[in-house]
Amino acid sequence: MKYYAYIAIERKEAILDPQGKAVEHALSSLGFREIENTRIGKLVRLAITASSPEAARAIAESASEKLLANPIMETYSVLEISDEPVLHAAEWEING
Amino acid sequence: MRTRIIVFPGSNCDHDAMHAVRNVLGERDTEFVWHKADSIGQDVDLVILPGGFSYGDYLRTGAIARFSPVMKAVIHFANEGGTVLGICNGFQVLCESGLLPGVLIRNESLKFACKEVHLTVERTDTRFTNSFEKEAVIRIPIAHGEGNFIASDEVIADLEQNGQILFRYCDANGNITHSANPNGSRNNIAGIINAEGNVMGLMPHPERACEALLGSADGLNVFESLRDFFDTIPATQTERFTTVAL
Numbered sequence: 001m002k003y004y005a006y007i008a009i010e011r012k013e014a015i016l017d018p019q020g021k022a023v024e025h026a027l028s029s030l031g032f033r034e035i036e037n038t039r040i041g042k043l044v045r046l047a048i049t050a051s052s053p054e055a056a057r058a059i060a061e062s063a064s065e066k067l068l069a070n071p072i073m074e075t076y077s078v079l080e081i082s083d084e085p086v087l088h089a090a091e092w093e094i095n096g
Numbered sequence: 097m098r099t100r101i102i103v104f105p106g107s108n109c110d111h112d113a114m115h116a117v118r119n120v121l122g123e124r125d126t127e128f129v130w131h132k133a134d135s136i137g138q139d140v141d142l143v144i145l146p147g148g149f150s151y152g153d154y155l156r157t158g159a160i161a162r163f164s165p166v167m168k169a170v171i172h173f174a175n176e177g178g179t180v181l182g183i184c185n186g187f188q189v190l191c192e193s194g195l196l197p198g199v200l201i202r203n204e205s206l207k208f209a210c211k212e213v214h215l216t217v218e219r220t221d222t223r224f225t226n227s228f229e230k231e232a233v234i235r236i237p238i239a240h241g242e243g244n245f246i247a248s249d250e251v252i253a254d255l256e257q258n259g260q261i262l263f264r265y266c267d268a269n270g271n272i273t274h275s276a277n278p279n280g281s282r283n284n285i286a287g288i289i290n291a292e293g294n295v296m297g298l299m300p301h302p303e304r305a306c307e308a309l310l311g312s313a314d315g316l317n318v319f320e321s322l323r324d325f326f327d328t329i330p331a332t333q334t335e336r337f338t339t340v341a342l
Contacts, residue, residue, distance in 0.1 A: 015246070016280075018206045067163065070156055070192065072199045072247065 003048050005060035006079045006087050007068060010041040015073045044068055045085065053081040097326045099126040099142045102170065102186075104161045109147030109183060109303060116303040117144075121319045131164035141326045142179045143170055145186025147239070147301060157200060157242050158188030167193060179223060179322065180295045184240055187287070187297030196290055196297045197255070198247030200240075204280025208241040212311065213278055215263045215286050215300060216270055222289060223325040224296045225262055227317040233270040234314035236300040238278055243299040245281040245288075252282055263287035263298055 011017050017039050024038035046063065050056035060078045069076040080088060099117050103110045110128060118126040129136055136143060150161035161167070167189075174180045174195050182190040190196040203209055212235055217228040228234070247255070255261050263286040267276040272284045279299070287298025302315030 016202060016204065016244075018202055067159065068155070070159065070199055073201060 003056035004082045004085045005046045007044040009069045009076045097123045097141045100129045101144045104131045104150035106150040107148035113146045113303045116306045120306045131166045133166045136169045145182040147184030158192040161189045162192040182297040190297040197251045201244045209278045210239045216266045227321040235312045236305045238300045243279040245285045
């Protein structure tokens with residue numbers, strides 16, 4: 001069975017994020033004064049052949065640890081394991 | 097001195113390193129090794145990971161080159177005590193591969209820095225720096241967008257305490273100041289050595305400063321240091337690796 005893993009990779013808070021800073025300045029000059037601490041990371045999609053979503057998640061975790069993220073400066077989270085190449089973020093429960 | 101220079105797709109200082117070692121230093125047994133090789137060959141003294149933009153700096157600088165087939169042999173060589181020099185992108189590859197601590201991130205200025213800088217030589221009792229004069233201030237070019245060395249407070253403290261910092265950015269008089277730091281590196285770090293003393297990484301390019309005609313020959317001291325080191329130690333690899341500490 002083929003699964004699609006979506007992985008978000010973010011720089012740690014202490015690490016400079018020049019892209020985030022530049023975008024934040026642009027947003028501010030557009031009038032978005034209420035936006036701050038803009039950070040830009042990476043979204044990686046992997047197509048994984050595995051026996052179950054849990055097995056696919058384990059492979060995605062392992063790939064993230066070995067290559068996709070550098071733990072000195074980044075954190076990662078496997079956002080979603082899906083059976084179609086679509087991120088279902090809109091269906092996620094938003095807390096608060 | 098049998099030297100092997102690893103060539104990754106996107107390396108662009110491999111020929112500079114070859115010119116410095118083979119033509120300027122005069123060590124003829126210097127060859128390139130393509131990254132797909134699964135061996136670096138026999139009885140190698142020195143492996144150089146050259147500067148450039150391996151794999152287009154995709155994902156993170158050095159992150160993909162670190163998994164090139166030849167890196168298995170390079171990591172094995174280093175772990176057995178073999179001498180490895182990583183310059184610029186080579187330094188980034190060494191950090192990604194775990195042979196050196198820390199990581200190199202985007203310059204604080206957000207700009208690619210391409211200029212001559214001054215460096216202090218912090219130690220002259222290592223195989224990479226024995227030809228420098230004590231407390232020398234040298235002039236060598238840098239050319240990088242991601243040379244900002246960071247590591248956890250504990251790692252930085254260890255590097256300081258163990259004397260693993262070999263080069264720091266300074267002004268022309270040797271003062272280690274913030275304004276002389278071209279990329280924001282912690283403690284003005286330009287180059288470090290591993291705890292065992294056989295692996296060095298630095299962001300500046302010594303291979304581009306080996307002839308007075310090019311503005312500075314200060315970088316040649318790194319290669320002369322290595323040659324002198326290999327000239328004055330026991331002949332067999334085993335003895336080399338077991339009898340020489342730094």
